Amino acid sequence: MIELFRDIKVDWLGKRKIFLAISGAVMLLGLVSLIAKRSFNYGVDFKGGTIVQVRFKQKPDIEKIRQLLRENGAQDSQPQEIAGRNDVLIEFQGAKEEDASAGRGVIINALNKGFPDQFEVLSAQSIGPKVGDDLKRQAVFATLYALGGILVYIAFRFEWIYGAAAVFAVFHDTLVTLGLFSIFNREINLTVIAALLTLVGYSVNDTIVVFDRVRENLKIRRRDDLETIMNDSINQTLSRTILTSGLTFLTVLALFIFGGEIISHFAFAMVVGIIVGTYSSIAIAAPLVLVYTNIRGRALPQPAAPARAAVSKGPRPKRAKDVAPKAG
Amino acid sequence: MNKRILRRLLITLAVTLLCIWRVTAYPGLVPSKQRVLDNVKLGLDLRGGIHMVLQVVTDDAIRAQTDQTIDSLRQELNKRNIVFRQIARTQTNTFQVVGVDPNKDSEFRAALNERFTEWDLISTGGEVPNTYTIRLKPAQEQAYRTQSVDQAIQTIRNRIDQLGVGEVVIQKHGGPGENEILVQLPGVSDPARVKSIMQSTAQLELKLVDSGPYPSQAAAAQNYGGVIPGNLEVLPSVERDGGSSEGTYYVVQQVASITGRDLKGAYPSRDENGRPAVSFNLNADGAQRFGRVTGENIGKMLAIVLDKRIQSAPRINGRITDSGIITGGASGFSPQAAQDLALVLRSGALPASIRYQEEEVVGPTLGADSIRAGLTAAVVALVSVVVFMLVYYRFSGINATVAMLLNLIVLFGALSYFGAALTLPGIAGVILTIGVGIDSNVLIFERIREELRAGKTALSAVITSFSRVFVTLVDTHLAALISAMFLFLFGTGPVKGFAVTLFIGLVSNMFTAVFVSRTLFEWTLNRHQRAQTLSI
Numbered sequence: 001m002i003e004l005f006r007d008i009k010v011d012w013l014g015k016r017k018i019f020l021a022i023s024g025a026v027m028l029l030g031l032v033s034l035i036a037k038r039s040f041n042y043g044v045d046f047k048g049g050t051i052v053q054v055r056f057k058q059k060p061d062i063e064k065i066r067q068l069l070r071e072n073g074a075q076d077s078q079p080q081e082i083a084g085r086n087d088v089l090i091e092f093q094g095a096k097e098e099d100a101s102a103g104r105g106v107i108i109n110a111l112n113k114g115f116p117d118q119f120e121v122l123s124a125q126s127i128g129p130k131v132g133d134d135l136k137r138q139a140v141f142a143t144l145y146a147l148g149g150i151l152v153y154i155a156f157r158f159e160w161i162y163g164a165a166a167v168f169a170v171f172h173d174t175l176v177t178l179g180l181f182s183i184f185n186r187e188i189n190l191t192v193i194a195a196l197l198t199l200v201g202y203s204v205n206d207t208i209v210v211f212d213r214v215r216e217n218l219k220i221r222r223r224d225d226l227e228t229i230m231n232d233s234i235n236q237t238l239s240r241t242i243l244t245s246g247l248t249f250l251t252v253l254a255l256f257i258f259g260g261e262i263i264s265h266f267a268f269a270m271v272v273g274i275i276v277g278t279y280s281s282i283a284i285a286a287p288l289v290l291v292y293t294n295i296r297g298r299a300l301p302q303p304a305a306p307a308r309a310a311v312s313k314g315p316r317p318k319r320a321k322d323v324a325p326k327a328g
Numbered sequence: 329m330n331k332r333i334l335r336r337l338l339i340t341l342a343v344t345l346l347c348i349w350r351v352t353a354y355p356g357l358v359p360s361k362q363r364v365l366d367n368v369k370l371g372l373d374l375r376g377g378i379h380m381v382l383q384v385v386t387d388d389a390i391r392a393q394t395d396q397t398i399d400s401l402r403q404e405l406n407k408r409n410i411v412f413r414q415i416a417r418t419q420t421n422t423f424q425v426v427g428v429d430p431n432k433d434s435e436f437r438a439a440l441n442e443r444f445t446e447w448d449l450i451s452t453g454g455e456v457p458n459t460y461t462i463r464l465k466p467a468q469e470q471a472y473r474t475q476s477v478d479q480a481i482q483t484i485r486n487r488i489d490q491l492g493v494g495e496v497v498i499q500k501h502g503g504p505g506e507n508e509i510l511v512q513l514p515g516v517s518d519p520a521r522v523k524s525i526m527q528s529t530a531q532l533e534l535k536l537v538d539s540g541p542y543p544s545q546a547a548a549a550q551n552y553g554g555v556i557p558g559n560l561e562v563l564p565s566v567e568r569d570g571g572s573s574e575g576t577y578y579v580v581q582q583v584a585s586i587t588g589r590d591l592k593g594a595y596p597s598r599d600e601n602g603r604p605a606v607s608f609n610l611n612a613d614g615a616q617r618f619g620r621v622t623g624e625n626i627g628k629m630l631a632i633v634l635d636k637r638i639q640s641a642p643r644i645n646g647r648i649t650d651s652g653i654i655t656g657g658a659s660g661f662s663p664q665a666a667q668d669l670a671l672v673l674r675s676g677a678l679p680a681s682i683r684y685q686e687e688e689v690v691g692p693t694l695g696a697d698s699i700r701a702g703l704t705a706a707v708v709a710l711v712s713v714v715v716f717m718l719v720y721y722r723f724s725g726i727n728a729t730v731a732m733l734l735n736l737i738v739l740f741g742a743l744s745y746f747g748a749a750l751t752l753p754g755i756a757g758v759i760l761t762i763g764v765g766i767d768s769n770v771l772i773f774e775r776i777r778e779e780l781r782a783g784k785t786a787l788s789a790v791i792t793s794f795s796r797v798f799v800t801l802v803d804t805h806l807a808a809l810i811s812a813m814f815l816f817l818f819g820t821g822p823v824k825g826f827a828v829t830l831f832i833g834l835v836s837n838m839f840t841a842v843f844v845s846r847t848l849f850e851w852t853l854n855r856h857q858r859a860q861t862l863s864i
Binding site for chain 2: 002003053055099100101104105120121122123124125126127128130131134135138139141142145146149150153154157190191193194197198200201202204205208209212213216236237239240243244247248250251252254255257258259260263266
């Protein structure tokens, strides 16, 4: 029998200050980058404009394309070669209110002047400025609703602090991933939003597996304190966490390598997201619950015993509201 | 064999066969490649085509409604001998009647109440005394806006249908008040032609010419002492005088004698010089009016106006009843243009102009590329996962592999059942489903190993693990389903396609990872009655 992880005894929660500091630092770095760059590098689906993917018969001279575009009314467009193929992506910024797709004609006309009959338009996407804003708003709301739904569900199944900690953990994942997108200047488009939402699901998944084990252990071992139980729970589920994350990482890596240009932004978000998501379930979610319980424990002698919804109908701690935002 | 296990195996087998049948053979019995292609719908990004989101400028429709009402009211007031100084539109949904005879106030109100119930009299004051401001009722206005979107959808559908593209989607899009239309045309890759057919308002009007032609608008106005009277208007003509670059203008009656609504049919034909043109004929009502107008105005000119431009202004030589011809001016129509014009005239006029919010064209080459890339990624992911599971969990890895393959079969069966199209983000969803499937299996296997280490027998370890892990799986899957649901509800386009496969994948994974996998374990242990060891 091959076993990669057995009898691991790592004191995860003892290092919580280090973890929280690291996460804080990475989030801060992303924030600084975002402030310095003023805005994310949005794809045309969010800022409006046209993007055309063209395949040439021979490897085209990118300088010639750039010049043709500049001379024929597409000053702002940036042609970009796709590695390994004779394809070029051309972005045309700014879309008119009446007809968002006007940019496509401009680009194709320009190319026709220099490369008649030497290219094929693989795809063209145009988004009006109003739609771009709508999509951005919709994406943000979809994420917030999804987080809200998860918070309610976990709060219902465990206790509210577990829900809050899980949601804060995924919030952390989203912020870190977005920060990395800003630092590496990667483009944020609709498929990246889909990836962010997927990693929200994954991260919550990881967190729930740990919390579930904590709940189970709390029921069996009533004498141990929460910190010990949490450490053990994380260690017991560690082999599963690493295996699953590793295998999922493998599938996403396949997507990143073989999935083609369009999927690559999605895959990048997932590659980053899986690493961050796995880390946050261990290093953020559980420590937050512990930190909160310790603070509350000083006020109330009994430690919070996670229980099923039916059992946890006791009075909610009054200080809950004061503590949660500070933790968040 | 244990009856319970047998029943579970039969259920599994039945579901598997049902899904395989749904994908490969439905609605027949014999599987074929064609049936697979019919049953698994591909999205536009995979098969190529055009995706557009249009916005109907419903203000146009309201404005037209207001103008039409002004016209009827003017006639009504003339009929009732109510004198007024002026009547004009002040906003899209509002107009003013200025300087109504003060003695006719009650008669004016009566006319309004009897014939114009959709309108509210909102004020009777103004700079000029006895000025009545009249506005369309808000509910009515909303109804007209909705109606104009519906009518636009109908018109666009009529036009697109004549292009002969299969599986077209033309439907309302976005929230209420957005007035948006989604158009999807698979297999079409020339957006320019589609748009010219769709957006052409093709508003046909026949108007009597008062005077003309003039070399410029100013010259036309001069003839009327600088100001064109309210019942007349100046329109440009597409015809040109010889080589002059200046257009010509005619002064025509503002109210059209005949409009596109009176058309019965339109078809491509040729003019007297043999150039492509479009002939039209009128319905009974239109023919009667046309006969009267032409009969009363022999010797005058009649302008054939298309989208506010005069195509030609022939002289009326005699009474004409039911047909006419639209020529393309000096340069003439191209054969394609004549054909498209006939098409749009037949399909009826668009009630309002259209804005293009969003457009995506995917050529067939890219679609094929994407399918190949997506499949490669899926196969590589699947194979590497299977190899790992077999090496790490040995015989139990077979179990996981079966569960995972079955998960994919159920996923595609469900996609085909719901008629959901597989898109590129959808393939990403499938790959993530593979990931979720692995997680469930790893979670269970690791737990079984743990229980075995604790000294339990194989069977009891399996049973304990499944019942313990079941709780975890329900929690993780429900949480993921909740987020997939929000993605589906609030997401658009690609996000939605992704949510659909993820949602179905999560549900089918609950079945395969919990029900099927457990059955397989129990079956294996049951066959070797005294099995104390488990290959895991």
